[in-house]
Amino acid sequence: MNTSAVVAVRGKIPKSDLMVLTPLHPDRLLPADPTTRSVARTLYAQVRQLPVLAAHGHVDARLLLGDQPFADAASLLVTGDHYVLRVLHSVGVAPEALGLGGRPVEPTEVWRSFCAHWDDFRGTAMRAWLEYQLVELFDVELPLLAGTATESFDAVGARLAEPAFRPRALFDRFGIEVLSTTDRPGADFAAHDALKSAGLNVVPTLRPDELTDPTRPAWRDAVESAGVASYDELLAHLRTERQRSAEHGAVATDHGHALPLTEDLEPVEARTLFGRLVKNEAGPGDAERFAANMVTQMALMALDDGLVLQLHTGVVRDHDGPAAARFGSDIGSDFPLPVHFTTGLRPMLERVGDEPGLRIVLFTMDESAFSRDLAPLASYYPAVHLGAPWWFLDAPDAMARHFAATVESAGYAKLTGFVDDTRAFCSIPARHDMARRAIASHLARQVTEHRLSIEEASEVAYAYAYGQPKSLYRL
């Protein structure tokens, strides 16, 4: 076959047809088999409009406090979302072309670059989230095209100028019942309090890594700034910070250590380690050992104060060091590492794993741990719960694999349900909608294969979408 034959084959699809609209299909992401789809539809319909519990978010409370209109489509949907930036970078769009790290670029130009690469998002979770936002929220015609970039940019812009598209109005429209933020030790919770008074339930989440993890270069500075001079003072300070966040509504803490390692050190050893670390006299492994012990200490405090302990591990941050130096973090070069939970979590779990009142939520991006580590641990330890597939795995097929790999050992009871994990405020409903379609699709197969009754599946779908996080996070 020669080139003209290729053209002949391709010729069957007139180019104009390639450009037809792709509206949001009501059955998108639901299984194709008609019986299974019908069950999935029923289950999805039951959970579609449930309130949103965004209990693991990274949106800044000041966004809602200020309630300013979003600037434009480019900053809202492109440069403000490191998932989108990452894909654009991967297909050769230089960060400078998007206005990062130097000379500003016109938002319309940023948007045009994005539109020109719309096809490169095919098959990704980001595409599904973007479609949801563009169609459902902004009523924009798809596909985006470079040739109509001005029109789509302006269409989004017109909406953003309306009062109904200010952050607080959207908070309401999105059906958000609770939105968690992520807060450093010492953070000010005035915004949270003000929002609370205004009827928006925006709660802080303490992320104390800078104090608990001496493998971070900034640890000594953070400890010094906190006025902490000893291990015991560190524990007391963290206890106070936890208490303070809880008083402002926090239901959880968030921990991003590099690997899921824990230790349960005797205080005397921990004190010695602290001393060496703070004086910069630590030996090899000291920082890792101290950090590992701090996870167990956090679990012990959680047992007292009832905050959920969320453990996110297995990430190398700023993998592309030179780019991070030029353009900052959060441009998409954080990547997963292989993680092994079974041995690493043992010291903590031997200490507190049997406590039913404690809630440790494990997240991973290494799916080989789904059935090997996570489901077995959650299927035994009452304190262990499994977070939804995280970050790169926050996607329909990955969710299907997560359900299939964990439920047979651990059941649905030990899944936290979906609480999202995003900085991109307007993507929140899209992400919850995707998760609700995913659980409905999974459960529909359980029903058609006569593993669960439709009534049971209905209860599980409700629990996954809303009931389980509500009770687990004590919302």
Added chain:
Amino acid sequence: MNTSAVVAVRGKIPKSDLMVLTPLHPDRLLPADPTTRSVARTLYAQVRQLPVLAAHGHVDARLLLGDQPFADAASLLVTGDHYVLRVLHSVGVAPEALGLGGRPVEPTEVWRSFCAHWDDFRGTAMRAWLEYQLVELFDVELPLLAGTATESFDAVGARLAEPAFRPRALFDRFGIEVLSTTDRPGADFAAHDALKSAGLNVVPTLRPDELTDPTRPAWRDAVESAGVASYDELLAHLRTERQRSAEHGAVATDHGHALPLTEDLEPVEARTLFGRLVKNEAGPGDAERFAANMVTQMALMALDDGLVLQLHTGVVRDHDGPAAARFGSDIGSDFPLPVHFTTGLRPMLERVGDEPGLRIVLFTMDESAFSRDLAPLASYYPAVHLGAPWWFLDAPDAMARHFAATVESAGYAKLTGFVDDTRAFCSIPARHDMARRAIASHLARQVTEHRLSIEEASEVAYAYAYGQPKSLYRL
């Protein structure tokens, strides 16, 4: 959306409907697509009633020798099954509440706790096994409910009091052709012999870990008790023990080393290691190296005596040390470790892997090894065969993944077929039934996708359910 809206959505499902019966559907676990289901039904029907080869079991021969009625539902289905205990523990049922590790608890109370947590088993393999036993064997109405715990407890109890529910009658009813036990070195085989005379084919399986694996604390005691004073005496002793088990019907040995490591040491080195180990003068790695060599020695003996070598690795036992100390082992806190077979098995396979008369069966709970390690090794070495997915992976979706991940490289010829792996006697038919549904479902897709003819699929289903283990284990 507010709480009343939630109630409205939930309100569509009247609570009474949630409590309808879930009888065992004849098509359960079969694929939903009508054509594929129809093929799966045909294949399943062909293997459903084949005799059961429980060639990898852990039931005690004395259970059958004594042939006493099972005590009650609680001890039979709950406290006697560490899979079930594990899930109850994971949702906060304290072992003490089930009568473990201290003050006895009334069986009816144990049963009520179990019934109260019936919903927590949704989606698990255990639920499918329990449903099969409750409905098929004991004619109990589902779901179990705390409110009707007395009725269901009594219903099971009434059956257990019937002669038809004594172990030997069930052995017959279950269609068990061969049942293997697991036996320590020096075990007495009188029960096996007596059962043989009574027409029940119950065969021993030597598990010599206590003598072959010096990483276990009890190794030196075991070696001393066996009267073994040198490496050569140890080999001779093991050869005798193997021979003795074979004379009483054994077809295999079972090995549970922590990791799949092998060595092929010169006798002089092995003798030196033995000397150091027995005198408690071993250096780092000595015990592991000696244990690794013993796997190869077992394979060499297997080449002589024809016993199948079953290798189970990658488990950390009694992960929850404090609970194990209080309540004993077998409460569910054994967990998988990452395993890498390719490098670890090389010394043994270079020595004996090309022997077609040798049968080494590999089991794993780390499914990342399915396509990376296991299928490639089995697709080359005639001695290597792949056991069914093990323990946490003994479940329908995991089996589907195992088939999909191994067959494309290694074919069906190198799968041992299903021989189960359970201490819970009454779960045996449920487990084989599930495996037969799983292979039928897998093969149905092969047929509908025109990869295999229906006749070929039929042969493979038969081989997996019965023919292959029968010939491989020389039953």
Added chain:
Amino acid sequence: MNTSAVVAVRGKIPKSDLMVLTPLHPDRLLPADPTTRSVARTLYAQVRQLPVLAAHGHVDARLLLGDQPFADAASLLVTGDHYVLRVLHSVGVAPEALGLGGRPVEPTEVWRSFCAHWDDFRGTAMRAWLEYQLVELFDVELPLLAGTATESFDAVGARLAEPAFRPRALFDRFGIEVLSTTDRPGADFAAHDALKSAGLNVVPTLRPDELTDPTRPAWRDAVESAGVASYDELLAHLRTERQRSAEHGAVATDHGHALPLTEDLEPVEARTLFGRLVKNEAGPGDAERFAANMVTQMALMALDDGLVLQLHTGVVRDHDGPAAARFGSDIGSDFPLPVHFTTGLRPMLERVGDEPGLRIVLFTMDESAFSRDLAPLASYYPAVHLGAPWWFLDAPDAMARHFAATVESAGYAKLTGFVDDTRAFCSIPARHDMARRAIASHLARQVTEHRLSIEEASEVAYAYAYGQPKSLYRL
């Protein structure tokens, strides 16, 4: 149930029916659900006849230059294909019985052994490739049977004697647009040039491992033979070799280091390492470190000369050492190792990963890396592209898993598409056909689940089968 019951069940399938023909079904490998199959059929039909880009092959150019008839069915389809040899070995066919490593065996005998084991290929990718060749190319009736081995051997033989079955005629019939070979440094490209003149686009691929990887025992000899006396001379020599291959049509280089490790050493350190290595005075880790640096050096040269850098890692070669010593390499005992790309590739990617003009193609046989390492890296670094599932994973279900595990993060844009990887010339169309059925099946689900429009799916299918490798490899 007793043995007669087993016979009764089996009796339902008369043995004669088991022997019916299995012709190549036009819908083979396409999904069973009718709607999805219909979409898959459409997509497959659009790409089925596209030209073949065999841009990652291992066929010898002299096969085409000589254009001699293939000798017989046995050498063509059995002993000439290490995938087939491997499976035969795994079911107990000794290499000697196939004429390897000693006394010659009649080709008819080799063929008879193969036919006798036809059933052992059930479920494997090899079976699908063999069926395609036997039916599509040689018009042989299936199944192969030992009893009709003479007939099938002769049927293939009769075809092979026809002029239309000589290599060049098949090259044309297969629709091969480009065929890459694999070439050692210093290789002679006369065959490539002669073929070019004759209108066959057969291009070399430099595989410089013997010069770049001092962990290979032959490294020092290779360096000496090349007349290379320093690190700088080595770089210059490699640059020249790359240039020379490019002048003869090469579009890529191929690298088979054991693990995906890279370093970006200062020249002074690399020079020192070279000195130690060449004098056999290297310390532990020196060879690995030098090899790791050479990957980055290759990437830097690729940035200059535009050759695609293909990285295949994670293989232990000649795992069965004794068999390799007797029968040579390429009998099937090369196996996958666990691989971790994220940390290992960082030094190279920090140096050149952001270069959109550079094309690094990553292959793996460890599918736990699909979603954890490969998709994330490709979803950020413009230089990183993902090769099709490799070797043991070059199979329909593995391809389905690869798509599902990578596309949600990285999109289709970062998949190279299918370029095969085979020494078995006649298997080329079978392998491309399988890949085209796999992508059509995957995309059909994307369409029926409303993730992509049919027009988009059509574009992606075309890109995967032809367009993407054409542009990526600059063919």
